[in-house]
Amino acid sequence: MSQPEITRASTADLYDAHVLKNYGRPALTLVRGRGSLVWDDQGRQFLDFTSGIAVSALGHCHPHWVAAVQRQAGELIHTSNLFRNPNQGELARRLVGQAGPGRVFFCNSGAEANEGLLKLARLHGMKKAGGEEGKIYKVICAKSAFHGRTFGGMSATPQEKIQKGFRPLVPGFAFGELNNLASFEALVDDQTAAIFVETIQGEGGVNPATPEFLLGLRDLCNRRDLLLMLDEVQCGVGRTGKFFAYDHAGIRPDAIGMAKGLGGGFPIGAIWVGEKAADLFQPGMHGTTFGGTPLACAAALAVLDVIEKERLLEKVTVNSVPWIASLRALANDFPSQVLGVRGCGFMVGLQLVNDPAPTIGALREAGLLAPAAGGNVIRLLPPLTATPEELARSVEIIRAVLVAQS
Template structure:
């Protein structure tokens, strides 16, 4: 393989002697690293360098890289049945649906492949329900209130629902029917409700927006407001679900029951799997309304069951809460030591507020540390987001904190 150089508008020039990376479509700026192996909290690149990974696929690898339970599920199920088509039932999807409904307030599950696809299903289900439950004038209800700084995926409708700055123009025109309220401001929600409103949708913690939690009081007030107006409450738990916040689902922290929930990322522990859940009276899809070539794929849902059973094992979620509390306290100490602006989050989804726009600089320096690198994420230039595996050890938390402190020493104030 000859060395190649990428020259592309908006893309950096990169050379790899052993990889023809130019065959991949340019969608983001990637460092000149090719990862070849992962184990728990650790990744190894093509040159043998190891990295302590606090991205974990953006909160995807809830049990770390290549956990044994996922390996066993993939091998076992792939020997038995891979894809009978979603026109038929299969055992793993039935098992996972029962695990999810038995441990939540929901009654029905539709399996998908990505969080964006699950959210698309939620939009469709809400609009279908609004077509059946019309307003006083006999008109369909279809408008969904979402929130500034929210992130619901990269399909056209999911981007339209998102409150990410600039997304209203990239692929304009947007899908109509999404208005934006302010998180933790119940009055901002109430003033957007019209006779066409069918639902309010939010992330219990805005991940991409900067790890901003909805308060318990706001979640409870939102549930009361939606019931008052007979509109649906949808929680997008693509990032917060499956133990990430210390309970199996983040809505449980507020003691409420939503009408619809979406899951992704952690539900598959690294494989492409997502889910749309709804209460019985909301599950109004008819034959042909929803589908997908791979929905409920037995190999993926077998992995999902293995992940769910691990999370539901005695003591596991308690350990997530304890490690989340520990990380929070240690980040506060780190913030005080380096004159930063504090921390926030829930469970093992946390952010360090930097007080100035040094996040990308920290990410680059940490990644290039030798002999061991540190992988961090800066969704906004003034903060870092931490998404370790849920079975991260205290020693790995301490190692990250020490490495990060050294990086901050290098940068200075």
């Protein structure tokens, strides 16, 4: 008996029909990845310098990561936090080893990590106010920040395009100018509990906080008994050639939010809280069902193993120097199209004169995937494993596209 023919709708059609319209329409359907490369459903190959927006730290399907996740998936996947699991304990130990004495809480995304930090700020404020709630609760963030799409994250993100439609927001946020210490200092009052900034703004256009600014914030927080909380969700876990981007400035924050690269593609977020504030969260005050599962923590431990074994921090540091130099040379050669190059390590922004969308489309057609950021910026976020040849190839592709567009 002949089977009725099954016609499968294309992935694009399925998205158009059934996926909520909160994202713009993607240009590609990706089906496979290896290292720095991905392939679409038409068999076309791309150099992937989007890395899932700074997530795929080890590139795609790194054999050590795949083996660790496969092994753990066959052993124990989820337990909830009603029980301990060995991987969560070990991952917390490793992160404390990177960040310094303190404690770690695990969650599932960057926004959720930042929610944890914002709740921590409230608890610090309550302690400062002698246990009274709602007296000291303000958090000072930076203009052009991006901290996520939850209510707390959005409220800390002063962008019309992010906040529009969702007001009223969480009260208590004020915004200074990144790298203008006086503007932050002027906002501190008796109700201020914390300062919260990205060490390098990602979505805002790859805007690094300068070491002087970070040192100044550290001093301001010390003087006024504020928590210095750093959002390392995008720039952390090796992306700049140090484990945390603030390591370049030689400071230590009171708390850190991380996610993205930590799981190498498996969803996991975390906050590290230094000793000053590590005891503020007491049993029952915070939690999440999926936080720190054996599987998520196995993925993150595999990322940390590979960063160490393959000396990826050194590689990012060394390999980024000629790469960024060639990108700067490009900016010099095409001054009517490129305004400049910002960032460090493998978190770089190419600021264009005009809207970057047509250039991003042309790069894609030429085989390079890179996301946009605010302020006419094209972000280049190679996996930490990207080779000098792949980095050089990205510059060749960008040069060819700029020539074609000039």
